[in-house]
Amino acid sequence: MTTxxxxxxxxxxxxxxxxxxxxxxxxxxxxxxxxxxxxFGYVFGSGMQVSGGGSYREFxxxxxxxxxxxxxxxxxxxxxxxxxxxxxxxxxxxxxxxxSALMTGRSAADLLRALLEMSTLLVCGLLVGWQWxxxxxxxxxxxxxxxxxxxxxxxxxxxLALLVRNPETVGVIVFPAAFPFTAISNVFVSPExxxxxxxxxxxxxxxSATVAAIRxxxxxxxxxxxxxxxxxxxxxxxxxxxxxxxxxxxxxVRRYQRLSR
Amino acid sequence: xxxxxxxxxxxxxxxxPTRALDTFDLTxxxxxxxxxxxxxxxxxxxxxxxxxxLLRFDTxxxxxxxxxxxxxxDEVRARIALTGQYAAVDEILSGRQNLELFGRLFRLGRRExxxxxxxxxxxxxxxxxxxxSAGEYSGGMRxxxxxxxxxxxxxxxxxxxxxxxxxDPRSRNQVWDLVRGLVADGTTVLLTTQYLEExxxxxxxxxxxxxxxxxxEGSPDQxxxxxxxxxxEVVVRDAAELGHAARLVAAVCGAEPELDRGVRRLSAPVxxxxxxxxxxxxxxxxxxxxVEDIGLRRATLDExxxxxxGHRPDDTREPVGAGRKAEVA
Numbered sequence: 001m002t003t004x005x006x007x008x009x010x011x012x013x014x015x016x017x018x019x020x021x022x023x024x025x026x027x028x029x030x031x032x033x034x035x036x037x038x039x040f041g042y043v044f045g046s047g048m049q050v051s052g053g054g055s056y057r058e059f060x061x062x063x064x065x066x067x068x069x070x071x072x073x074x075x076x077x078x079x080x081x082x083x084x085x086x087x088x089x090x091x092x093x094x095x096x097x098x099x100s101a102l103m104t105g106r107s108a109a110d111l112l113r114a115l116l117e118m119s120t121l122l123v124c125g126l127l128v129g130w131q132w133x134x135x136x137x138x139x140x141x142x143x144x145x146x147x148x149x150x151x152x153x154x155x156x157x158x159x160l161a162l163l164v165r166n167p168e169t170v171g172v173i174v175f176p177a178a179f180p181f182t183a184i185s186n187v188f189v190s191p192e193x194x195x196x197x198x199x200x201x202x203x204x205x206x207x208s209a210t211v212a213a214i215r216x217x218x219x220x221x222x223x224x225x226x227x228x229x230x231x232x233x234x235x236x237x238x239x240x241x242x243x244x245x246x247x248x249x250x251x252x253v254r255r256y257q258r259l260s261r
Numbered sequence: 262x263x264x265x266x267x268x269x270x271x272x273x274x275x276x277x278p279t280r281a282l283d284t285f286d287l288t289x290x291x292x293x294x295x296x297x298x299x300x301x302x303x304x305x306x307x308x309x310x311x312x313x314x315l316l317r318f319d320t321x322x323x324x325x326x327x328x329x330x331x332x333x334x335d336e337v338r339a340r341i342a343l344t345g346q347y348a349a350v351d352e353i354l355s356g357r358q359n360l361e362l363f364g365r366l367f368r369l370g371r372r373e374x375x376x377x378x379x380x381x382x383x384x385x386x387x388x389x390x391x392x393x394s395a396g397e398y399s400g401g402m403r404x405x406x407x408x409x410x411x412x413x414x415x416x417x418x419x420x421x422x423x424x425x426x427x428x429d430p431r432s433r434n435q436v437w438d439l440v441r442g443l444v445a446d447g448t449t450v451l452l453t454t455q456y457l458e459e460x461x462x463x464x465x466x467x468x469x470x471x472x473x474x475x476x477x478e479g480s481p482d483q484x485x486x487x488x489x490x491x492x493x494e495v496v497v498r499d500a501a502e503l504g505h506a507a508r509l510v511a512a513v514c515g516a517e518p519e520l521d522r523g524v525r526r527l528s529a530p531v532x533x534x535x536x537x538x539x540x541x542x543x544x545x546x547x548x549x550x551x552v553e554d555i556g557l558r559r560a561t562l563d564e565x566x567x568x569x570x571g572h573r574p575d576d577t578r579e580p581v582g583a584g585r586k587a588e589v590a
Contacts, residue, residue, distance in 0.1 A: 003368075010365045018353045021394065087349035091410070094313045096339040097366040260317050 004098040011105020015079070016112060029075060030117065033068040034124055037061065040188055041128055051190035054221025061121075061130040062142075062214040063187030066207060068117055069150040070181060074174040076110050076157030081167040093259070103252065107154050114150040118143060133219030142217035145237055149210055152241035155248040162255040181207050192225055203227040209236035263290045266326055266418045266449040267312060273320035274307055274473075281307040282318070283473040289418075289451055289466075294444055296464030297453040298566065304473040305453035306346065309422045312451070313343045326417045342411030346423045349407060352396030356387050356406050359395055363410045374413075381409040385439070401432025408439055419443060421452045425459060437462055457562035467562075471570040485560040487568060492558050493541055494528040498551035503527060509544040513537060531557065 019026050040048075041057040048056045083089050083102075092102055125131075132139040164170050182188075184202050191202035202208055203225060212233035215222050229236055267289035274282040282304045289295040297305045310316035312325050314334040323330040326340035343349075350359050357378050364374030382388045385405045390398060395406055404424065411419060421440065425433040440463055444450055454460055460467050461481045469477040469484065477484060493514065497506050503525055510518050510529050514537060518529035531537035534557055545552055 007366060010362065014351065014354070014362050017358060021355075022353050086352060087345050088351055090310075090315055090345055091343065091349035091363075092366070093315055094338060094341065094343040095363070095366055096335055096368075101366075260315060 004100050004104070007098040007101035008104035008108065011101045012108040012112070015105060015109030018079070019109075019113060019116075025075065026113070026116075029068075029071065030120055032071065033064045033117075033121055036064050036067065037124060037128060048189070049193060050221050051192045051225075052221060052223065055129065057128050058130050058220045059190075059215070059222040060188065061125040061128075062218055062220055063182075063185075063211050064125075065118065065121060065146055065214060066149065066211045067182045067187055068121060069114060069146050070153060070178050070207065071175075072110060072114060072117075072150055073153050073157045073160070073178055074171065075113070076106065076154045077161040077164075077170045077174055078167050080106060080158050080161035081165055081170045084161065084165050085167055089259070099256075103158055103256065106158060107151065110154045110157075111147060111151060114147055118146060130220070131218075134217060138217045138219070142214045145210065145213060145217070148238070148241045152244035152248070155245055155252055159248045159252040159255060162252060162259075181205060186211050186222070190222055190225070191227075191230075200227075204229050206236065206240040209233045209240065213237035264327075265289060266291045267295070267324075267451055269308070269312065269321065269323045271321035272308070272311060272318050272323055274311065274316070274318045280473050282311070285321070285470075285473065286475055287468060289449055291449050292444065292447055293465040294440070294450040294452060294463050296460035296467040297451065297470055298455070298457065298460045298467050298562075299453075299470035300455060300570075303470040305470055306422055307473075308470075309343070309420050309451065309453055313341060313420050314338055315343075340417040341420060342414075342416035342418075343420045344404075344407045344411045344422065344424055346426060350395045350403060350410060353394055355392045356382060356395055356398070356402075357391040359406060360410060360413065364413050367414050369413070377413055381412060385409045399432075401428055401435065404428060404432065404436060405439070408436065412443070415446070416448060418449045418451065421450060423453055423455065425454070425456065433459075457566060461562050469566060469569050477565075477569045481562060484565040484569075485562060487565050490560055491531055491534055492528045492560070493531040493537055494526060494554075494556055494558050495541065495545070495552060496524065496526045496554040498525070498553045500525045502550045505548065506545060506550050509548055509550075510541055513540045513544055525553070528558070 037057075037060065040060055045056040045060065050056055050059045089102065093099065132142075160173070161170055164173065184198055185205040186202055186208040191199040191208065193199075194202055204227075209229055209232075212223060212230060214237075216233065265288045267287060269285055269287040272282050272285040273280070285304065285308055287295070287308070297308060299305050307316065311318045312323055312330060314330055314337050317331070325337045328336040328340070330337055351362065354362060360378035360381055361374045364377050365371070369377060379388075382391045385408065387402060387406060387409070390402060395403060398406065408424070424440070425436050428436065437459070440450060440452070450463075452460070452463060464481065466478065466480055467484055468475045477487065479487075493510070495506060495510060497503055500522060503520060503522060507518050507520060507527050510527060514529040514531055516530050518527040520527050538555070538557055542552075542555060545555075
C-alpha cells in the first residue's frame with residue numbers, strides 16, 4: 001500500500017515535470033478557453049441573450065470552466081497513448097514498482113493541472129467582469145464539482161488511450177468526440193432559446209447539468225428551464241461524473257491488465 | 262553446479278491462429294551471454310516479453326533468477342532489467358531526470374537516486390547532455406541512456422531486445438563494450454538480435470529461432486560447423502579461366518565449386534584444410550592459371566543461419582534459393 005502511494009507520487013511528479021519541461025501543450029490548452037471567452041464574450045456576445053436576463057459574459061464563464069475540464073480529455077488520452085507507444089510503459093511494467101502507479105500518477109497529475117487551469121481561468125473571468133456572488137464556500141463547492149468532472153474525464157481518457165494506443169489517432173478522435181457535447185448544451189446558449197429538438201437534447205446533455213449547477217453555486221445568470229434535468233441539476237452534476245468513474249476506472253484497469261495478454 | 266538464471270520449458274504463446282512461440286526451450290547459465298537469433302517475427306521479442314513478466318503465455322513453464330515468472334513476477338522484476346527494441350526512456354524528461362525517476366521507482370532514496378544518476382551519466386558519457394531532453398538525443402545516446410536506466414540497480418539478468426538495431430557502427434561498438442563490461446561483473450545477459458555478427462561477437466551460446474521454435478542451439482563455432490565447415494576460395498585474374506579453374510578445384514575437393522563470375526571467384530568446401538589448399542595451389546600453378554587471391558575461409562554464422570532456416574536473418578521470410586547470386590558450375 002505504501003509503495004502504491006510512493007510510486008503514485010513519483011509518477012505524479014514525473015507527469016508534472018512534463019508540464020514544466022514541455023509547456024507548449026499547456027499553453028495550447030490554456031489558450032483555447034481564453035479564446036472562447038474573448039470570441040463569445042466580446043464578438044458574438046453582443047448579440048447573445050441570456051434567458052432570464054443578466055450579463056452574457058457572466059453566463060458564459062461557468063460554461064467555459066466546464067468545457068475546459070471536458071477538453072482535458074485530450075491531454076490525458078494523448079499523454080497515456082504516448083507512454084504506451086514509446087515503450088516507456090513496458091519499462092515501468094518490468095520494474096518492481098506498484099502497477100497502479102501509472103494510473104494514479106496520471107490521475108493525480110491531471111488533477112493538479114486542472115487546478116492550475118481553473119485558477120488561470122478564474123483570474124481571466126474576473127478580468128472580463130465575471131464574479132462569484134454566493135460567497136467563498138459555494139464558490140469552492142463549484143470548483144470541487146469541476147474537479148470531480150475532471151477526474152471522471154481522466155478515467156475516460158485513460159481508457160480511450162488504452163483502447164486506441166496510437167497517440168495520433170487519439171488526437172484526431174478527441175476533439176470531434178468532445179465538441180458536440182459543448183455545442184449542443186447550455187455552455188454558450190440557453191436551451192430555451194434553441195429549436196425544440198436541439199433544445200431538448202441540450203437540456204438532457206449531462207454537461208448542461210454541471211454547467212447549471214456551477215452557475216447556481218457561483219450565482220451567475222442563466223438558470224432556468226423547467227425540464228426535469230434542469231430542476232435536478234445539482235444532483236445530476238454530482239451523479240454523472242461519479243457514474244463515469246465507476247464505469248471507466250474498472251474498465252481502464254482491466255484494459256491495463258490485458259496488456260499482458 | 263551450474264545455476265541457470267533463465268529457464269524456459271516448452272513455452273507456447275498464440276495470438277489467435279498464429280503461434281508466436283511453439284514449445285520454446287531455453288536455459289542460460291549464470292554469468293553467460295545467450296543470443297536469440299532469428300528474423301523479424303520469429304518470436305524473439307515474444308520470448309523476451311514473457312521472460313520479463315510483460316506477457317502471459319499459454320503453455321509451458323519459465324523461471325528467471327530462480328523465480329517462477331507467472332507465480333512470482335515481483336521477485337523476478339526485482340532482479341531483472343529490460344532494454345527494449347525501442348529505447349524506452351521518457352522523451353520529455355532530461356537524461357538526468359530519467360535516471361532519477363527510474364532510481365526512485367527502484368526504491369532508492371532521493372539523494373541516492375541523484376547520486377546514482379550522476380554516476381551512470383558519467384560512466385555512459387552522457388554528462389554533457391544530462392540536462393537535455395532525451396527526445397533530443399541521438400539514437401546511440403538514447404540507447405546508452407536506456408542501458409544506464411537498466412543498471413541503476415545492477416540486475417542479475419539483463420534482457421537486451423535488439424540493442425543495436427538502427428545504430429551506427431561506432432555506437433554499436435560502444436553498446437557491445439558496455440555489455441562485455443557487465444558480463445565481466447557477473448550479470449547474465451539474454452540478447453535478441455537479427456545481426457549474426459552481434460551474436461558472434463557477444464554470445465557464448467546462441468539459439469537460432471524460426472517460426473517460434475528453437476531450430477538449433479550451440480556455441481557460435483558449433484553453429485558455424487553445422488554448415489559443413491570451411492571453404493577454399495580462389496579469385497582468378499582472367500574471367501575466361503574461371504571454368505577451367507573450377508574443374509581443377511572440383512577434382513581436388515570432390516565437390517562442385519560455386520562460381521561468382523562478377524568477381525571471378527569460386528569457392529568449394531574443403532575437408533582437410535592445409536592439404537586441400539596445397540593441392541589446389543599446385544593444380545592451378547601446373548595449369549598456368551594466374552591467381553589473384555586464394556585462401557581458406559571459415560564458415561560464417563550467416564551461412565549457418567541460411568542452412569538451418571532456408572532464409573537469411575534479415576526481414577525476408579521467403580527462401581533465398583532464387584535470390585542467391587552464386588551459380589553452380
